[in-house]
Amino acid sequence: MSERRVGIIGTGFMGEVHTAAWRAIGSAPSAVLARSTTLRPAYLGNLEVDIYDDLQEFLAAVDIVDICAPTHLHAEFALAVAAAGKPAICEKPLSLSVDEGLEVISAFERAGVHLHVGHILRYSPEYTAARQAVEAGRIGEPAVLRLSRLSFAPERGQASWFEDDSKSGGIAFDLMIHDLDYARWIAGEVVSVFAKSAPKSRGHAIAVLKHAGGAITHIESSWSSPVPEFRTSFEIAGEHGILGFSSDESTPLTLRLHEERNDSSTGLGNMSLAANPFELELQNFLEVVDGTAHPAITPRDALAAVQLAAAVRQSARTGQPVRIESIGKGE
Structure with missing residues (x-):
C-alpha cells in the first residue's frame, strides 16, 4: 500500500490534516494539486512532493486521489477522478445536492473504482x-x-x-x-x-x-x-x-x-x-481498495x-x- 502514489487535491486546512495522516500510516503523498506551482504549502516541509496546477497532469502522476478542495468543488473533482479511473477519498460532504451526488456515485460505479467519503465520526x-x-x-x-x-x-x-x-x-x-x-x-x-x-x-x-x-x-x-x-x-x-x-x-x-x-x-x-480517526479512515480506504476490508461508510x-x-x-x-x-x- 505504501508504494501507491497518493495525490491530494487542495492545500487548505484539510489538506494539511490529511497529509499528516497519510505520512503517519506510511503513505506520504507524492503529488499535490494547487492553484499555482509556485505556492508550496509550508506544512509539506521537506517532503518530496510534486506540485501541479494542471488537473490532467496531476491525475496522470498518481494512483489514488484524496480530494480536500473547497466543498463546492468536491463533485467536479470527483467526476474528473472517476473519468481517470482512479479510486478516491473525498472530504465530506460528497456534494451540495442529491442529484449532483448521484451523478458522482454513478460515475464511480461505471468506472469500477472505489469512492470513499470522509465522514470522520465513523472512525472517531x-x-x-x-x-x-x-x-x-x-x-x-x-x-x-x-x-x-x-x-x-x-x-x-x-x-x-x-x-x-x-x-x-x-x-x-x-x-x-x-x-x-x-x-x-x-x-x-x-x-x-x-x-x-x-x-x-x-x-x-x-x-x-x-x-x-x-x-x-x-x-x-x-x-x-x-x-x-x-x-x-x-x-x-x-x-x-x-x-x-x-x-x-x-x-x-x-x-x-x-x-x-x-x-x-x-x-x-x-x-x-x-x-487518530483520520489515520484509521485512510487505512480503511486503502484496505477497501485492496479488497481486504469493507468500507465503514x-x-x-x-x-x-x-x-x-x-x-x-x-x-x-x-x-x-x-x-x-x-x-x-x-x-
Whole structure:
C-alpha cells in the first residue's frame, strides 16, 4: 500500500490534516494539486512532493486521489477522478445536492473504482465504541439520541468561499452533517426532518429527526462559541440505559444502565480511545481498495447525509418539516 502514489487535491486546512495522516500510516503523498506551482504549502516541509496546477497532469502522476478542495468543488473533482479511473477519498460532504451526488456515485460505479467519503465520526473512537455497544444490545433498541457539536465560527472573509452558503452549504453541510450521518448510522433511516436556525447568530441550528424505526434524534450545531472552543457530546438512550460522551469530561464513554441490569461495564475491551480517526479512515480506504476490508461508510450513506443536510436547510427556511424519500440503498 505504501508504494501507491497518493495525490491530494487542495492545500487548505484539510489538506494539511490529511497529509499528516497519510505520512503517519506510511503513505506520504507524492503529488499535490494547487492553484499555482509556485505556492508550496509550508506544512509539506521537506517532503518530496510534486506540485501541479494542471488537473490532467496531476491525475496522470498518481494512483489514488484524496480530494480536500473547497466543498463546492468536491463533485467536479470527483467526476474528473472517476473519468481517470482512479479510486478516491473525498472530504465530506460528497456534494451540495442529491442529484449532483448521484451523478458522482454513478460515475464511480461505471468506472469500477472505489469512492470513499470522509465522514470522520465513523472512525472517531468514542463514537464507534458507542455504536458497537448499541449493536451488542447494551442499551436495547435506541429510542432517543441527543447529539451536540458546538464550535467557534470558521475564519472567513468577504472573498472566502466559506462565506458563501451556496458554496459551503452553511452550517448544515459543514458542521451538522457529521451528526446527521451518525444519527442515521445508529438509529437507521430517517423519515422526516424539522429544523430551526438562528439567523442573527454566527451560525446555530437545531434539527429533530424521526427515524423509520421510531427513534427520535435531537441535534444541536453551533458556530457561536468563542475561539478556540470546540465541544461535542452525545447521549443514546434505550430501554436498558444510556450511552453518553462529552468532550468536556475526562471519561471517554459512559454507560448508565437501569438498576435491574446491575451492570456498569461498557464491555469495550482494550479499544484505544486515543487513536487518530483520520489515520484509521485512510487505512480503511486503502484496505477497501485492496479488497481486504469493507468500507465503514458507502457512497450511498454519504448521499443520504447530503439529503438530510439539504432537508435541514429547507426546513429551517420554510418552517415546515421535510419528508425524506428513499434514494436507494447499497453501494
